[in-house]
Amino acid sequence: MAAFLRAAKGLGQAARAMGRAMSIAAVPERKVAILGAAGGIGQPLALLMKMNPACTELALYDIANMPGVAADVSHVNTRAQVKAYSGDELKECLSGADVVVIPAGVPRKPGMTRQDLFKVNAGIVKSLVEEIAKTCPTACINMISNPVNSTVPIAAEILKRHNVYDKRKLMGVTTLDVVRAKTFYAERMGLNIGEVDVPVVGGHAGITILPLWSQATPSSEILKDDVEQLTKRTQDGGTEVVQAKAGKGSATLSMAYAGALFADACLRGLNGQKSVIECSYVESTACPGVDYFSTKVRLGANGVEEIYPIGDINEYEKEALDSMVPELNASIETGVKFAAENK
Ligand SMILES: NC(=O)C1=CN([C@@H]2O[C@H](COP(=O)(O)OP(=O)(O)OC[C@H]3O[C@@H](n4cnc5c(N)ncnc54)[C@H](O)[C@@H]3O)[C@@H](O)[C@H]2O)C=CC1
Numbered sequence: 001m002a003a004f005l006r007a008a009k010g011l012g013q014a015a016r017a018m019g020r021a022m023s024i025a026a027v028p029e030r031k032v033a034i035l036g037a038a039g040g041i042g043q044p045l046a047l048l049m050k051m052n053p054a055c056t057e058l059a060l061y062d063i064a065n066m067p068g069v070a071a072d073v074s075h076v077n078t079r080a081q082v083k084a085y086s087g088d089e090l091k092e093c094l095s096g097a098d099v100v101v102i103p104a105g106v107p108r109k110p111g112m113t114r115q116d117l118f119k120v121n122a123g124i125v126k127s128l129v130e131e132i133a134k135t136c137p138t139a140c141i142n143m144i145s146n147p148v149n150s151t152v153p154i155a156a157e158i159l160k161r162h163n164v165y166d167k168r169k170l171m172g173v174t175t176l177d178v179v180r181a182k183t184f185y186a187e188r189m190g191l192n193i194g195e196v197d198v199p200v201v202g203g204h205a206g207i208t209i210l211p212l213w214s215q216a217t218p219s220s221e222i223l224k225d226d227v228e229q230l231t232k233r234t235q236d237g238g239t240e241v242v243q244a245k246a247g248k249g250s251a252t253l254s255m256a257y258a259g260a261l262f263a264d265a266c267l268r269g270l271n272g273q274k275s276v277i278e279c280s281y282v283e284s285t286a287c288p289g290v291d292y293f294s295t296k297v298r299l300g301a302n303g304v305e306e307i308y309p310i311g312d313i314n315e316y317e318k319e320a321l322d323s324m325v326p327e328l329n330a331s332i333e334t335g336v337k338f339a340a341e342n343k
């Protein structure tokens with residue numbers, strides 16, 4: 001992110017800084033589509049992607065308020081060409097997309113769980129992925145819409161039905177959990193936040209979010225109380241924001257940051273950069289008995305090129321892992337069942 005924010009000061013400037021031999025044409029053309037782009041997440045995410053020099057075409061789709069937001073973002077003097085799409089223009093928006101980011105759908109209000117969003121968001125995700133399957137089946141899909149634990153399996157079932165499912169291209173965005181874990185860990189331990197890494201495994205809801213403090217770097221002695229407190233705060237990070245916003249939605253700015261980080265990682269992988277590693281919720285065998293699971297993955301020219309195992313974990317983490325499995329499986333099953341019953 002820091003790299004692309006710096007570079008976003010102007011591609012011309014960046015190209016000059018890299019020497020005259022390096023021309024803008026050396027950056028491959030990449031189209032990013034954002035579905036739900038006029039929403040709380042969609043707007044700042046659109047701005048961040050407009051600032052990313054790896055994005056050359058930014059296609060913004062929403063069912064409401066799209067022209068104004070797109071006109072606004074389009075005035076930012078960076079390379080990406082911005083186009084607005086609404087209503088029946090989804091196909092045009094998706095045509096030729098390399099990365100499709102989906103933050104379309106309703107957010108939580110206080111007292112709701114992410115699973116309570118299923119009824120509305122499952123149908124929205126289904127209709128959007130149906131069009132992706134027809135129009136840009138090889139694009140990397142970054143699923144943000146909640147409940148991610150179910151919307152990713154829904155998307156997979158729809159893509160399978162269209163015979164275009166490639167498990168390397170479908171990714172649930174769990175980056176915000178990692179962003180939060182890093183922030184809370186650095187704060188608590190007094191570490192330099194820029195140097196901190198904390199893998200977060202599992203899914204993206206409550207106890208299915210499992211930060212692995214035993215693998216955090218730089219390593220630090222964490223007292224038992226801290227482990228429980230930091231784990232709970234990371235698991236409840238979304239709820240903390242929902243309560244603070246008191247009925248006005250859920251995390252949007254930190255999510256846009258996290259979504260931009262993950263989309264940027266996908267673009268860097270597609271563009272051939274080596275060792276692009278992020279956590280993501282994907283079809284996986286990392287946790288036996290669970291079909292979709294988030295661990296660190298390596299992103300490359302074909303999307304998810306490698307899924308890393310959970311790795312060594314301590315007793316506390318093993319117990320937490322065991323206790324998340326039934327909830328994660330129930331959410332996956334709900335998504336698969338919805339797709340089967342809604343053809
Ligand atoms: N994966 C994660 O870590 C996170 C996920 N979320 C989820 O992201 C989703 C969006 O959140 P916000 O942006 O805050 O909500 P929002 O309500 O502010 O924006 C959603 C946007 O989606 C649009 N939309 C609805 N149906 C659509 C359709 N069929 N096609 C295109 N656009 C459509 C709406 O018009 C609206 O502009 C929610 O489901 C929320 O729970 C939120 C934060 C973190």
Ligand SMILES: O=C([O-])CC(=O)C(=O)O
Binds near residue numbers: 107108146237251
């Ligand atoms: O909590 C929510 O509803 C939104 C979300 O997924 C998060 O902030 O992690």
